[in-house]
Amino acid sequence: MTNVFDVLKERGFIEQTTHEDEIRELLGKESVTFYIGFDPTADSLHVGHFLQAITMMHMQKAGHRPIVLIGGGTAMVGDPTGKTDMRKMMTPETIKHNAECFKKQLSKFLDFSEGKAIMVNNADWLMNLEYIPFLREVGKHFSVNRMLTAECFKSRMEKGLSFLEFNYMIMQSYDFLELHRKYNCKMQLGGNDQWSNILGGVELIRRIDSSPAYGMTFTLLTTSEGKKMGKTESGAIWLDPEKTSPYDFYQYWRNVDDADVEKCLSLLTFLPMDEVKKLGSLEGAAINKAKEILAYEVTKLVHGEKEAKKAQEGAKALFGKGPASENIPATEIPRSEFAEGIGLMALLTKLKLTSSNSEARRLIQQGGIALDGKKITDIKHIVKEEDFKDDTIMIKKGKKVYHQVKLV
Known part of the structure; x- marks a missing residue:
């Protein structure tokens, strides 16, 4: 059976690893429990989250066990990564509502039957921590000097970084320790912007429990020009059909730049790589066929085959390639x-x-x-x-x- 590490590498997912050779060997010889965290800062997942869901799907198909961590506790603090200002504080009620929305959406992508995947909320352990015991057990392992060199903090030093946000890295690291102790979780995965936070958790487990732990980050979904994908004039591309209709979702992928087609097919679909490369190499008007396949496949994964077909028919009707359709918004x-x-x-x-x-x-x-x-x-x-x-x-x-x- 093909090692999932090789699959992820070939498809362009992997950016950084803490111990590449050890990780590849581990994923090839045993079923590994791993986790990805999702802070419920909105009432729907967006396209960037979908890339993480696809990663978990690849891992689960290869026999590994995903833990979906809903950040009900960390969302109370707010991740400073990639933010020029402090995030707006959310009420516990809003966070709880958003967490429920995330759970419902992620359940469409993973098999949670018979313990094949686990979903937990870090509010269950973070909200009841005792401050001084936590500082004595966990805080002593973090160097402030080193933390300030992390990109997520360094970029905020000019405008100001609140002490509240400064705790985020320690809290995320503690999540990994908690999951390691409770579920024998050995790996944390995440977007490449999470590298500093993931390193913190890996090192914490190795120091406190003297156990091997690993981290791996994945490429962020960006265009060939380096801009984040999933944004339009009217806002983010959401996975919730009430916020972004299946038709608009389909149209977003149907209209990506020619240069981004192969990357999107590789990262966001399960089409074989030889087919991906073949479609990505099309030029001129022929590349539109590849875009239609991309839009259909991604919409099918997120909204189901029925909605993907309706969106495809609606798009064809607009351009005179199909019968009049009721599928246009x-x-x-x-x-x-x-x-x-x-x-x-x-x-x-x-x-x-x-x-x-x-x-x-x-x-x-x-x-x-x-x-x-x-x-x-x-x-x-x-x-x-x-x-x-x-x-x-x-x-x-x-x-x-x-x-x-x-x-x-």
């Missing part, structure tokens, strides 16, 4: 609201195609809005009932976003 508005007409700017904001009237004004002036294929540049344009054909009008925003309005 649509909003129903009472006919009475158009009796005297609705201003185009107000309509765009009402449909959440723009976040404000000022954004709508700018978009219209720049020629970024079309109604049923006709570009509208007049910011005072009124959409009236007679503009609708068969009680439907199609709004096109930019080159890629389509939305139907239906009269009811």
